[in-house]
Amino acid sequence: MTMQMTEEQRMATDGLRKVLDAEIEPKLRAHGEKFIPKEMMKGFIKTLTEYGLIRAPFPEQWGGLEMDWVTHLRLWEEVGVSAIDLALPILINVSGADMLIRNASDSVKEKYVPGLLSGEVFISMGISEPDVGSDVAAAKTRAVRDGDYWVINGEKTWISNGEHMDIFVCTCKTGEGELTHILIEADTPGLEVRGIPKMALNGQSTSQIFLADVRVPVENTVGEIGQGLKNTLVTFERARCHMAAWGYSIARRAMEESIKYSQTRSQHGKLIAGHQLIAEKIANMATQIDAARLLTLRAAEMIDQGLRCDKECAMAKWFSTEIAVKACRDAVQIHGGNGVTKEFIVERLAREAIIGPIPDGTTEIQKLLIARSLTGVPAFS
Template sequence: MISFELTEEQKAIQKMARDFVRKEIIPIAAEYDEKEEIPWQVIEKVFKAGLMNLHVPVEYGGQGVDFITEAIVAEEMAYGCLGINGTFGNNALALTPLLIAGTEEQKEKFLKPFCAKPNLAAFCLTEPEAGSDVSAIKTTARLEGDEWVLNGTKCFITNGGVASLYTVFATVDRSKGIKGITAFLVPGDTPGIYGGKKEKKMGDRASHVAEVILENVRIPRENVLGEVGSGFKIAMQTLDQTRPMIGATAVGVARRALDEALKYAKERKQFGRPIAEFQAIQFMLADMAMQIEAARALVWKACWMLDQGMKATKEGAMAKCFASDVAMRVTVDAVQILGGYGYMRDYPVEKLMRDAKITQIYEGTNQIQRLVIGRELLKD
């Protein structure tokens, strides 16, 4: 029998996250969107509340929750602000390769100190000429004695330049294509790694997205993750686990937009009555609500499969793709319902619409998600 009933523990953490968002994030979200800065005081509070590093096992200092619980929290946090959530939520993306392919010694060495305080991590895969085409990576790694030497430039990296730990993907031999790609662990204080240009973004502004530049960065030989040449596989396995979380954050953004549209429609009067009484508005609200419910169901299914130890490449891509498309449609409709006010920064829906767009792009554009889904269908 299938059940959608949350456990008592899941209900408790959902309430804790919801209360935290209403108290600590919603009141300052517009301010930091305008400043385009990370609210560091909120990151510290998230850490103290135990709502950070949810996916990291307890023995290494994390919370050790299951994927569905992680998705529940991600939805609540993104309801408050996608950018703020992305700052600390990005740790899941950057640390998952270590959880997948790291040795016990690597996990002990990097995870425990990392989780001892509110540190941030960065996942360094994308490059100026290597976005969807990972095989085009130009960042190089060469072995010199007992050290790896890394050189290259990464772009569009969340927490780039402010992270305490970087998971860097580089090639040991470009002629091998994806078979030359290897993953490395680079502490943020390693000489030669630093942040470059900070991006000015349409939305998602309360997160720090920048270039990461590596100039003769030397790390110990043992900082390679998995086998040499297994980096592409590690990256794809990581995305299988993290794409449903992008879906969860998209659901959070869409749900917030629906709530704002509902509130406005009940208060705004035209022709002598609230616009919520007009069928045209009710149909829009109904469509928004249906799409959100369907998106959440896809996210939870993908997470449930991961919790069962099942392969969820197709389902994760579906969850991310569908939910982010829903977030875009719902936020656009919310702006439409608010009319002229929806276009103004005094109301939150214009920010929600700007934020929603990035969910269709990062961790693989939705065109790439459809490619992944199609290939998985043909395999089946």
């Protein structure tokens, strides 16, 4: 395993970095932290797909570039450094496309996957419900057969991309202890979306989704009936790698800002970078970012090799999202009073970082999964 970038990866990330710095980040900063309307979001995402985002790890047959997950995560890191608000919709489209390619019928794939990869179509994935968080197997949203249709009733919450989505892969209870994925077009009667305001990341959408007698043709079933939980666990592996990259990309930005600031701010007659307690914070950030990236790319390489890697993804996810919280807190501290003002991005990074340890399995759940894979004794059934 080599963690040095290949020439191809270097060229791809350099090209992307240039467009993020010159074009995308200035527009996003001017827009502020407000919700990004759908057409504007589509414009950003379509630009990013020209640099390989979303398309990289997928087969050419569906509009992909046949690259690997390691390269995809290298690219995704660059977006995360500039704007997690854009990185998240990309994550969801990648996870959704991956789920459809692995599980959906050919007609569903043909209809939706090329649009997902080109950034023309947005997807959401709904597991969580008001009473269903860490215990994903307990989903209550019910789908009942009525001839050639499913009739779906229930409520989902925390759904990323909700206000932007064109299609929704909903985890439904179809029998006792039986979960099934069903694809719903967003404009289907009976489906209602409401945004959830958050402490950060309000440019992208996190939503409640209400489903009242939503009728969906049975050919929209994704994967086999009853295989919803199993297919979700594979999706979690990919999503957790992204969440790990979320952590070290935000931490990298916090470190870059801290380095710049400490090289220009002087106190007690010298640059603060030369004060040993500040130097220690920067050394910690750099080391932990590298460790987080190594853990994550190891997991991505296992995905590329077709290996299951629940434990490795869980390690990367909890470690990286937690070191990001610490790195951003230290970045605020390095900026002193300036760190808590809106003039400096570290204030925003600290609010964004604190969200990372929650989605796609909390830190606590990742640790339980790691321990279970080592001891064979589950903390939950």
